[in-house]
Amino acid sequence: MLTEINFDGIIGPTHNYAGLSRGNIASASNAGDVSQPRAAALQGIEKMRHNLALGLPQGFFMPLDRPDARWLDMLATTLDEAEPHLRAQAWSASSMWAANAATVSPAADSADGKCHLTVANLVTMPHRSHEWQGTLAQLRLAFADPAFAVHGPVPAPFGDEGAANHMRLCDGHAGAGVEIFVYGVGGGRFPARQHLDASKAIARRHRLDPARTLFIRQSDVAIQGGAFHNDVVAVANERVLFTHETAFHDRAAAHAEIRAAFPAVEIVEVPAHAVSLPDAIKSYLFNAQLVSLPGGGGMGLVLPTEARETPSVWNWLEAHVAGNGPIRKLFPVNVRQSMANGGGPACLRLRVVADPATVDPRFMADAAKLDAIAEVIASHWPEAITPGDLSSTALVTDVRKARAALLKALGLDELQ
Template sequence: MSAREINFDGIVGSSHNYGGLSLGNLASARNLGKVSYPRAAALQGLEKMRANLALGLTQGIFVPQPRPARAWLADLGTKPEEAEPALLANAMSASAMWAANAATVSPASDTADGRTHLTVANLRTMVHRSHEWPATLAQLRLAFAHEAFTVHGPVPPTFGDEGAANHMRLCTAHDQTGVEIFVYGLSGGPFPARQHVEACKAIARRHRLKPERTLFVAQSEEAIAAGAFHNDVVAVANERVLFAHEQAFAERETFLGNLERRFPDLDLVEVSASEVSLEDAIRSYLFNAQLVTPPDGRTTLIVPEEARETPSVWTWLQRHLAGNGAIRDVRVVDVRQSMANGGGPACLRLRVVCDPATVDPRFLVDEEKLDRLAGVISATWPEQIAVEDLRQAALIRDIERARAALLEACGLEELA
């Protein structure tokens, strides 16, 4: 079987709550303290995976991390029942469900040694995410243990790295040599720049990418200030298509000129601010969508319900489709629980181009396996969580038991 793109979605963990921990993530801040629905959140994620399977795409999963993060709390000299409320909230975050932040991935066709390289993200900027990488690395090394892969530890935390949410790739086909684009943030706005250019360059060196097929571009401070805490909130790429807001990048003209010289087959789909404001783009997560190529070859955009509910966004999409643009189909999915915490369809998945036969099959799913996982989630995930409930010993036991049941259903007990 030849290489193809596989979307690995993070299953929403049983501790999913609205703790408002992510500075610069407007949805996270807006929903601080609201009641969350972990069971519904996880089932919504599974339904999105079913929709991908129905399109003919290959689908993978990552399982939730241990919550509370007992090892991290122990390193800080405490434990769940004794930790200060703010510290416990950071230990209970389910944000690892956003697999786009798990790692940066360079397919074998782009690398000098012909291996697919993955570098786990250190996520150093946000406390609640800074302790994720060891558990993420354990899953990556298990899923991609085949000799076709090289899995790297994190870039030293001197420099912030938030993974594939700030990385794009353009190519004539997924299994062909591509141009890799690393997007970094600049300081100076009201919110922190989470992706550092030094981390991007380190990853490019580790992955043995050719300099002439690698680009580094700054995200616009305007976009970050508006709430685009990751590049994938304002831009997404798939094969020849770059779909972006006109205010996504600093020095836009220079960047696009450099890109077109490296990739003459570029099909740029740019949305102007006069048609869709940054505010509407970020509220709807128009660009935090999955841009995919099903087997029929029709470039398809998978958007959240919020895109259909935002008039300027839906009007733009319908006009683009009517004009036979590069995006030929739009599919709508319900991921409202994830959206309320600041993560759309693109946040929930990590894209890996490889031969599926080289992936540990326990991390791949079909309809039957999704049915089995849905049964476990329906039986064990808490129906709802209020932030003030996080200290309850009974809830913590339920959260840990639910994850154990899911690991058993996946045959991944070694990740316990």
């Protein structure tokens, strides 16, 4: 049976605060701090446990091999000799944010009746530009069934950052929907990461119906305010679009275009006078998982605890729930280590509409498997990483052993 599955990235043992993501305020603000990879990964596991307890299908992806010595070799240097900024980029654990792994179009939207996935090229940021090869290998393994079509990246220089800039409206996840690609235009102090040409290429590759495919420009105000991806200011689920007033370049035209393509849409807009853009970004109000609860329970919002600690945000959310809005339940989760590096609950997951029976079972979660993953993390992940540790040969050995232990525990040695 077709259903929505959330695939979370397991936070890798090299999780650190190098401040590599230009335009990501949290990443820049915490640059140079001491990270806690073990705590970070266990927080991610607890989020997956929480979603399983809600009755939501859950999958996961493996951390990539880091530090990436092969990438440094392409730059004619080594871990020992690389300049500090290149070494930090080789250590990055940012593949944990699975929302940037790929763009996904369910079978009901595609002319050939397959679920299409295009791996993101992430070319805008050097530390992420060398992720796609490892991510593509996992996607081809997890979604090897003929029900899927897995594609390589859009070529450079057209930046593509995956599902973080893609939304879908539908009457039900298994039915045909309207896909919304949100792109940016450069020119400010922070880069626009999603290019229009990349989004159009993916829509063509996924064989989408042009009449049910929209391309909407993200607002410059949002990008320059720190909303480096659309999912920092807007998220959609089934008939609901949950968005900040400043999300789109031409708000009125965007809303009209969405309503014309999908008349059943319910646009829940948070006005800037109630929640400022800085508060929305600081709390990651929209970088939440807007999910359909099983058993007719309506929609729930899995959001970071920082949202509860931001008065304007929590006041608005409580008023919305009390007013019988479409979001019926609020589920704060602790992902502070990820948040400090610029990624909330929605960054950590990729949504795939599929029959779970068609997915390689090694990538599907249950309580026992999450227990086994947590045991490996508790035993092998570093407790802390300081900026100076990135030049440690001993730490290189330790993190590679840690990842190898996880792959072995899950029977995924071919990803070694």
